Amino acid sequence: MKTIAILNQKGGVGKTTLTINLAYALQQDGYKVLIVDSDPQGSARDWNNETEGAILPVVGLDRASLATDIKAVTSGYDFVIIDGAPQLSTHMAAAVKCADIVLIPVKPSSLDLWASSDLVAIIKQRQEIGADLKAAFIVSQAINNTNLANEVSEVLKEYQLQALDTKIVNRVSYPDSISNGKTVFHTTDKKAQNEINQIKQELLQWH
Ligand SMILES: Nc1ncnc2c1ncn2[C@@H]1O[C@H](COP(=O)(O)OP(=O)(O)OP(=O)(O)O)[C@@H](O)[C@H]1O
Ligand SMILES: [Mg+2]
Structure with missing residues (x-):
């Protein structure tokens, strides 16, 4: 089982959008995938409610005790994807502790990158102690x-962190599909589907 945490303390950078679409892409490959919604706002749970859970399993673990709580729900899954909460640094640190891979969505500007410096520091600390x-x-x-x-x-x-080769482009199919409780794979937007699949491939090659 691999845990992928999608984190950034900055709000609105696309954490939930990437969580849902990447989870779906992995599931399409036959993997068993669970989404953990660590955000008290519950966006991933709201999305899931639109289809009454028909697309992916989503569980809410939105306390700082995430690293403990998660152990009770992940058995049997190939991938667990944690949708990060903005602002809550305790939740973010807990998610890093659970993660094998942290993905940090950022808008393409230096200012937005600097806003993730606390998260980068937490990641470096974990790596330095041998995680x-x-x-x-x-x-x-x-x-x-x-x-x-x-x-x-x-x-x-x-x-001293890498960036994935694939970027997510601003496309209306992302908000349109999410607001219906769906993914870009339920739309005709092949470009969006391709970029999510390429991200998936980059991650699978990391194993
Ligand atoms: N690639 C994209 N193209 C167009 N719109 C996007 C894209 N990614 C995200 N959005 C839109 O930007 C807004 C923020 O995205 P999202 O909710 O995924 O971010 P978030 O990081 O999870 O936010 P929060 O920190 O509040 O949880 C949403 O309205 C979403 O539909
Ligand atoms: Mg979100």
Whole structure:
């Protein structure tokens, strides 16, 4: 079992959107996947309620005791994906503790990258004490043809963390599908489906 935590203390960067779509893509490959909603706002649970749980199992564990609580629910799953809570640093640290992989969605700007410095520090601490923890940024809500790439790569170098090759582009199919309790795989947007599948492939190659 692998636990992937999708974290960023900054709100609205695409954590829940990536959680749901990546979980679905992995499930389509035949893996057993559980979403853990660690956000007291309960966005992933709201999404799940739209279809009365027909698409993916979602469980809410939204206390700082996440690292303990999660042990009771993950048996039998191949992948557990934790949807991170914004602002709550205790929840974020608990999610890092559970994770084999941390993905940090960021909008493509240096300012947004700097906002994740606390999370990067927590990840580095875990790695320094020998935890087998991988972490990467993933550019989210990218507008094609922006020339922010260089600016962002400088910050990444300072953080000494990698970024996935695949970025998530700003596309209406993401909010449209989520608001119906669905995913981009339930739409005709092949470009969105392809980018989520490529992200999945990058992660599977990490094993
Ligand atoms: N790739 C995308 N293209 C277009 N809209 C997007 C994309 N990703 C996310 N959004 C929209 O941006 C908003 C924030 O996304 P989301 O809820 O996934 O972020 P979040 O990090 O989980 O937010 P929070 O911190 O509040 O939990 C939502 O309205 C969502 O539909
Ligand atoms: Mg969210």
